[in-house]
Structure formats: C-alpha cells, structure tokens
Amino acid sequence: MPEGLGGRPPREADHGLGDRPAAETGVLRPHAEEEYAGELARLAELDERPRPPGWRLSPWAVSTYLLGGELPDGTVIGPKYVGSRRLIEVAVATLATDRALLLLGVPGTAKTWVAEHLAAAVSGDSTLLVQGTAGTSEESVRYGWNYARLLAEGPSERALVESPLMRAMRLGSVARIEELTRMPSDVQDTLITVLSEKTLPVPELGTEVRARRGFTVIATANDRDRGVNELSSALRRRFNTVVLPLPDSVDDEVDIVARRVGQIGAALELPEAPAGLEEIRRVVTVFRELRSGLTGDGRTKLKSPGATLGTAEAISVITSGLALAAHFGDGVLRAADVAGGIVGAVVQDPATDRVVWQEYLETVVRERPEWQDFYRACREVS
Incomplete structure (x- = not known):
C-alpha cells in the first residue's frame, strides 16, 4: 500500500476543533460533520438499527438526520432538507447497495447540500470531493504523481498522489463528484471500472486499489447541462438516479x-x-x-x-x-x-x-x- 495513503488526512477535527462553533474557530463555513457533530453523535449513540458495513449510522438514522425528527430521548434533529421523504429514503437505500447515486435536478434544488450531508452521515467525512469542470483531468479522478519524486525515483508508491476517489476507496468512505456532466466524456468514463469492479488499477506500479466496505460515490448533475457532456449508457447504468425537484409550495x-x-x-x-x-x-x-x-x-x-x-x-x-x-x-x-x-x-x-x-x-x-x-x-x- 502506498506510503501515507492508508490513513485519513489531517483535519481540524483531528486537532480538537471539530466540535467548536464556527464563530469560535473563525471558519466561515464548517463541513457538515463539524457543524452538526452533536446531532450525528447523538444519533449514533441512540441508533440501534442495523448499519451497513462501513456506515456510521443506520439508513433510518441517516434519513432522520437529513429530514429531521425527534429521538426517543427527546433530542430534536433539525431538518437539513425540506422535501419528499421518499426521495431521501430512495437515495439512502441506494447507498446501501453496490450502485452509485446520481442526484439530478435544475440549479437550486440542493443537490450539493444533500450530497454533503449524506456523506457526513454515512461515513463522517464529506471532504472527499472531485469538482467537475470542463478542465477536470483524468488524474483528478484517478491519481497523479509528485513529479519531483517521479523524476528522482521513477514510478513508486512515494511518488503516487491519490485522488479523493482513490482515498475514499482505501478508507471505505463516500466520494463526492460535483457537476459530473461538466467533465469531459473520456474523464467520466474512467469511473466505469471503479463503479463496476470496485477497483482502481495502477498499471505503472503493477498493482490496484480495492475499495473497502462502505465505499460509494455520490455525484450531482445539472438538468440544464444536458447535452454538454452526456453520460455514456455504460456509465449511467452504474448510477441510480434520484431527481430532486424544486420546492412544491x-x-x-x-x-x-x-x-x-x-x-x-x-x-x-x-x-x-x-x-x-x-x-x-x-x-x-x-x-x-x-x-x-x-x-x-x-x-x-x-x-x-x-x-x-x-x-x-x-x-x-x-x-x-x-x-x-x-x-x-x-x-x-x-x-x-x-x-x-x-x-x-x-x-x-x-x-x-x-x-x-x-x-x-x-x-x-x-x-x-x-x-x-x-x-x-x-x-x-x-
């Protein structure tokens, strides 16, 4: 296993800052797992339902975290998403299978917001993110190289720079891909092997990374970007699509x-x-x-x-x-x-x-x- 790639990268939470309010740490926008650490901890403590391998919470508790509710001890969980309960339940159930989740909708339907909170509730880390743009490269999705080490040592584990997707596979966590259809089609298709075989080959080292239990992918796509870089049929089959609508009223x-x-x-x-x-x-x-x-x-x-x-x-x-x-x-x-x-x-x-x-x-x-x-x-x- 490449050196330094098997553990979680340092985060503010590792230094005792994760449970502090944003105003106390000076952080303008804490990650979901930091801002709602108290709710997530209480849910985990009282959650007696079965949890899929690698999950921090049961599917029921994940849905309660997103939609809000009252726990048996009277703790009130505030809603993170206002909308159809069934849609959220379908999204959560998808993550408990071997299929990836695609959140589709017009701008302003909280796709990114829902994806972040789903990742925070399922794996406790919403930061393993690939931002899709017209300039997103294949290395951003798979892995890259530290070129100074590469020139000095040749292809080696120390020279390998893992992507958020690769890190999520190693840790058994949720990887997020924002604006999937903004990425070039050939870059999108690098996901096919990862989503179907749950492996990421590293031919330069003659090895591969195998996903641990709990690994999954949540991608978002914009309805208005249809025709920009449409997903191939092979890739679309690897996703279960949930369409998030605009608010009803x-x-x-x-x-x-x-x-x-x-x-x-x-x-x-x-x-x-x-x-x-x-x-x-x-x-x-x-x-x-x-x-x-x-x-x-x-x-x-x-x-x-x-x-x-x-x-x-x-x-x-x-x-x-x-x-x-x-x-x-x-x-x-x-x-x-x-x-x-x-x-x-x-x-x-x-x-x-x-x-x-x-x-x-x-x-x-x-x-x-x-x-x-x-x-x-x-x-x-x-």
Whole structure:
C-alpha cells in the first residue's frame, strides 16, 4: 500500500476543533460533520438499527438526520432538507447497495447540500470531493504523481498522489463528484471500472486499489447541462438516479430560504432572517412566477428570463439584502435592500432579460397594492 495513503488526512477535527462553533474557530463555513457533530453523535449513540458495513449510522438514522425528527430521548434533529421523504429514503437505500447515486435536478434544488450531508452521515467525512469542470483531468479522478519524486525515483508508491476517489476507496468512505456532466466524456468514463469492479488499477506500479466496505460515490448533475457532456449508457447504468425537484409550495421554499439564510447570517453576524420574512416571501414569489411563466393566481402568463432563478439564488439575494440592512440601514430587511439583488439575479442578459423584467414589473408588481414599496425600489435600481 502506498506510503501515507492508508490513513485519513489531517483535519481540524483531528486537532480538537471539530466540535467548536464556527464563530469560535473563525471558519466561515464548517463541513457538515463539524457543524452538526452533536446531532450525528447523538444519533449514533441512540441508533440501534442495523448499519451497513462501513456506515456510521443506520439508513433510518441517516434519513432522520437529513429530514429531521425527534429521538426517543427527546433530542430534536433539525431538518437539513425540506422535501419528499421518499426521495431521501430512495437515495439512502441506494447507498446501501453496490450502485452509485446520481442526484439530478435544475440549479437550486440542493443537490450539493444533500450530497454533503449524506456523506457526513454515512461515513463522517464529506471532504472527499472531485469538482467537475470542463478542465477536470483524468488524474483528478484517478491519481497523479509528485513529479519531483517521479523524476528522482521513477514510478513508486512515494511518488503516487491519490485522488479523493482513490482515498475514499482505501478508507471505505463516500466520494463526492460535483457537476459530473461538466467533465469531459473520456474523464467520466474512467469511473466505469471503479463503479463496476470496485477497483482502481495502477498499471505503472503493477498493482490496484480495492475499495473497502462502505465505499460509494455520490455525484450531482445539472438538468440544464444536458447535452454538454452526456453520460455514456455504460456509465449511467452504474448510477441510480434520484431527481430532486424544486420546492412544491411557496411556504416550503420560504422555509428553506429562511433556514439557510439564518445559518449564513449567523456566521456573518447579520440580522436574523425572521425580521425580513415578508421580503423573503416576495423574493421567492417573484422567482417562482418568473421561472414558471405564470403568476401565483394562475391568471397571467409571463415571459421567463434565461437566468436561473432557483432557491440558491433567492438565498443569495436575501443574504446580500441582510448585509445592506445591517451595514447601511436600521438592521431590518426592507424592499430597498433586496431590489438591487433581485434585478441583478433576473437580468443576466441585458438585451432580453431586461425586457422580461420590465414587463413583469409593470404588469404584475405594479398592480399589487401591498407591493408598492417593492415596485418603487425596483424601479429605482432598474
């Protein structure tokens, strides 16, 4: 086994920092297994159900961690995902088989968020991540070399640099691959042997890495990237695909945005999100109407902009608005604080999106008496 590749890399948690709040460590965004270490530990302590080999929790406990619930001792587990219970159960059950999991959906459906929390709950480590881009190389997925050692010693175990995927195989952990369809097709197909044979050959050393129990892969892909680098049929067969939808209702989406903004705002020491629930609801309503091409009452058809108007964009707009309110206002989120962000999110293409936005502003927003402050604020920045 290559030297230094059989153990877990040093992490803040190894130095006693993992259980401390983000504000205490100075970390802006802790990993899921650090931020929710208390919940994960309590679940593990009370979890009496069967656990698949290599898992920290049972499938039931993993689902409870993601969806929230109350434990027998009264401990309340906060929800990490608001949506269909059955979808999460299917995703968790997939990880308990020999198939990999592909989370598919439009932008803003929490694919990355769900993947991170699944990895944290199953293997206690969400950091074994390969980020897919047009420039992702085969070495990023399989392994690379320390070229100084390679030149000095030739191919050797000491010169081998393992990828997150290889490390996950050695440790029996979950490997995450973000934006799988952004990766070139030939790079994608390097996963076929790993997913089918559970081995990663290293021909330069005449050896191979065999996956330990608990190893699996969670990949995400964007619905809007279809046709960019489609998965081959051979690779797609190795995945069980779960499609994550946009939130069913305005209330669900408002709840998701408020929860996430509250977490981000706490790390940034911004005003609490509940002080601006009215503005959150307005931003969510605008995004839902524009992306569906129909007003909430179903009476007016609308043109949709080319921009992505998902939950993630709503979170970004509200977080920016809270920063404005905190530093340049009275700390209360108002229409003027979100107007600039919402116009910037909608109008990505000045030639076409601006026309769509102006039409929506004049035919929908202007006609809502309770939205007049929002209308004036948007007109001012538009």
